[in-house]
Amino acid sequence: MKKDQVLAQYMPAAAAPIIARWIDYFQCEFKISKNRTTKLGDYRHPFKTAGHRISVNNDLNHFAFLVTTVHEFAHLLTWNDHKNKVKPHGLEWKNNFKRMMNPFLEQQVFPEEVQHAITVYLLNPAASSCSDLHLSRTLKKYDLASKGTRLEEIPLHAEFTIKDGRKFKKGERLRKRFRCTCLDNGHIYLFNPLAEVILAATGT
CATH class of the missing domain: 2.30.30 (SH3 type barrels.)
Incomplete structure (x- = not known):
């Protein structure tokens, strides 16, 4: 199965080819992880023989999975540009996150209410989409099953x-x-x- 076909099982299908291209372009190891209570996703910069590594929880709904994926790729791009000379969620990361989210907003891969919540969130992105309660509540509406x-x-x-x-x-x-x-x-x-x-x- 091709990379974009696998990704389309976890995110909006129209977004999968773009993320697949990013994975290839940045030579990034992309892992779909089991649920982690403390985080939705993770980025690790190159170290010794390892390259860029991104992981995203497998139990997120399609829209939350994509938002988290873009969040982590913004870290990757920020590392490429600045290494560890800037804050993890500083102005450089915020600008990269906004820029990398644009293709998906332009293609309108999100439902209208999610698109609106992301647009508001992008005015000043936080360290985690979870910390923006409006965006987090909007994304949670699309969870298939609530566990509690x-x-x-x-x-x-x-x-x-x-x-x-x-x-x-x-x-x-x-x-x-x-x-x-x-x-x-x-x-x-x-x-x-x-x-x-x-x-x-x-x-x-």
Whole structure:
């Protein structure tokens, strides 16, 4: 199966040939990874004998997968231009991300509401599309199946479980994230409001 045919299983079909060309042009190792709770995708710059490496989670819907892929390729381009002399999500990365997203906006590969959310997000792209709640909420509408409840929907101090089985208690919101206590080890973790959790059953 050709590269663009494989990619078309994970992103809008019209976008796959462009991403396939990028992979070949930059001689990038592109990996479709299993779900990772802490990140949607990852870029690693060349090191020793390894070249550019990008990985994107396989459980993202087609539109989130493409946005994440472009995000990581913007890191690759920024590394090629500046190496490690600039901030990872500084002005250079933002400009590259906007430029690399343009072909997909021009082809209108996204539904209208996603296209609009991305256009607004591009006014000042953040380190992660997840940190833009409007874009993240819009993208999540296209998830095939929700695995739980959003953290923002459960009561303060409620107990919940995440995918790896760890249990937490929901705490106060600090700016964009909720401060939650892990009941297994007592450590504090910051959660995205849109994180999918399983609300613990309460006794009667």
